Amino acid sequence: MNAAAPPLGVADALSREAVEWWLRQTDVERLEELWAAADETRRRYVGDAVHLRGLVEVSNYCVRGCTYCGIRAANRGVERYRVSEDVVLDCAHKAVDFGYGTLVMQAGEDYGISREWMAAVLRRVRSETSISAITLSLGERPDEDLAAWREAGADRYLLRFETSDEELYRRIHPDLPGRVSDRMRILRRLQELGYEAGTGIMVGIPGQTYASIADDVELFRGMDMDMIGIGPYLPHPATPLGQEFERRRAEDDWPEDQAPNSELMTCKVLALTRLARPDSNLPATTALSLVDKAAGRAHGLQRGANVVMPNLTPLEERERYEIYPEKAAVHETAEAINESIMRLLSSLGRTVGAGAGGRGAV
Numbered sequence: 346m347n348a349a350a351p352p353l354g355v356a357d358a359l360s361r362e363a364v365e366w367w368l369r370q371t372d373v374e375r376l377e378e379l380w381a382a383a384d385e386t387r388r389r390y391v392g393d394a395v396h397l398r399g400l401v402e403v404s405n406y407c408v409r410g411c412t413y414c415g416i417r418a419a420n421r422g423v424e425r426y427r428v429s430e431d432v433v434l435d436c437a438h439k440a441v442d443f444g445y446g447t448l449v450m451q452a453g454e455d456y457g458i459s460r461e462w463m464a465a466v467l468r469r470v471r472s473e474t475s476i477s478a479i480t481l482s483l484g485e486r487p488d489e490d491l492a493a494w495r496e497a498g499a500d501r502y503l504l505r506f507e508t509s510d511e512e513l514y515r516r517i518h519p520d521l522p523g524r525v526s527d528r529m530r531i532l533r534r535l536q537e538l539g540y541e542a543g544t545g546i547m548v549g550i551p552g553q554t555y556a557s558i559a560d561d562v563e564l565f566r567g568m569d570m571d572m573i574g575i576g577p578y579l580p581h582p583a584t585p586l587g588q589e590f591e592r593r594r595a596e597d598d599w600p601e602d603q604a605p606n607s608e609l610m611t612c613k614v615l616a617l618t619r620l621a622r623p624d625s626n627l628p629a630t631t632a633l634s635l636v637d638k639a640a641g642r643a644h645g646l647q648r649g650a651n652v653v654m655p656n657l658t659p660l661e662e663r664e665r666y667e668i669y670p671e672k673a674a675v676h677e678t679a680e681a682i683n684e685s686i687m688r689l690l691s692s693l694g695r696t697v698g699a700g701a702g703g704r705g706a707v
């Protein structure tokens with residue numbers, strides 16, 4: 346019943362058994378121990394500074410058919426856009442004005458974003474602004490693109506492996522014809538090219554078990570990633586997986602050992618990841634802030650996270666970048682988002698990180 350909790354060690358001192366035990370724990374008083382351990386570890390290893398990364402959603406075109414994602418190619422309901430070079434530059438200037446160290450450019454896997462176009466944008470951001478680090482999140486691009494962008498000034502690249510359950514991954518992330526998706530290989534390649542690499546998962550994908558999330562945390566421990574993004578799976582009604590989720594919910598028909606896509610579950614994964622990889626950069630994700638609008642972001646920052654990615658995308662484009670629903674409902678301007686994040690940080694007694702905020706930067 347009230348069995349002794351397995352110890353909340355840090356790095357190799359946190360056992361796989363403990364990870365799974367804590368993932369299954371639902372007693373909110375017990376969980377206070379996990380939150381306290383994660384918060385203390387975060388403070389000790391990466392300090393009180395929260396690194397702000399300004400996000401620009403550069404394009405919502407995508408060649409992929411990921412069954413969870415609202416901007417999948419087959420979703421005809423999406424009005425597609427690609428921003429101009431000047432829009433990216435405006436966002437970069439805004440990031441500097443707001444004091445953000447890093448600019449993140451994210452898009453669907455869009456080959457309309459050519460190698461040359463992105464290289465030119467990177468060079469302009471580098472030469473015309475004082476942004477100190479540039480992160481890309483543009484999908485499974487060929488090695489030649491990744492190399493050219495590194496050369497042109499990109500420092501970091503984000504590519505979540507989404508789940509370590511191979512069979513589930515194949516189900517939610519169909520290959521392109523003739524190209525097997527191997528995100529682990531791409532992550533290794535990114536590191537060879539001198540990028541700081543980031544990965545991550547969604548929590549509560551239909552078919553994702555507690556045991557498989559414990560495997561994800563094990564994998565994080567062994568991977569040497571600079572950034573790990575963890576967010577709840579948010580069902581999008583215009584996607585096959587979103588429709589499956591709704592049917593399962595209506596019929597209360599879940600696979601055995603199904604992990605929930607809740608705020609609480611996401612916080613447990615985040616906190617355990619902080620313990621497993623004490624010096625990594627962990628964002629309090631937008632998806633986490635949406636699943637609990639009142640407390641999600643604050644909880645993230647109090648349970649292991651040390652990064653926030655405020656959205657700088659102009660409103661018109663932002664509402665079309667609907668990888669999950671409700672994102673568009675966030676109608677705040679970049680200025681309003683910035684103010685609310687600054688208020689939140691000061692209410693939590695946290696400071697704003699200076700500079701690029703690489704791993705282990707206290």
Ligand code: 5AD
Nearest residue numbers: 413414505547577578579632668669
């Ligand atoms: N719910 C939650 N996260 C999602 N992502 C994409 N679609 C969804 C969704 N419906 C996440 C994926 C991807 C990242 C850019 O956004 O993890 O890697």
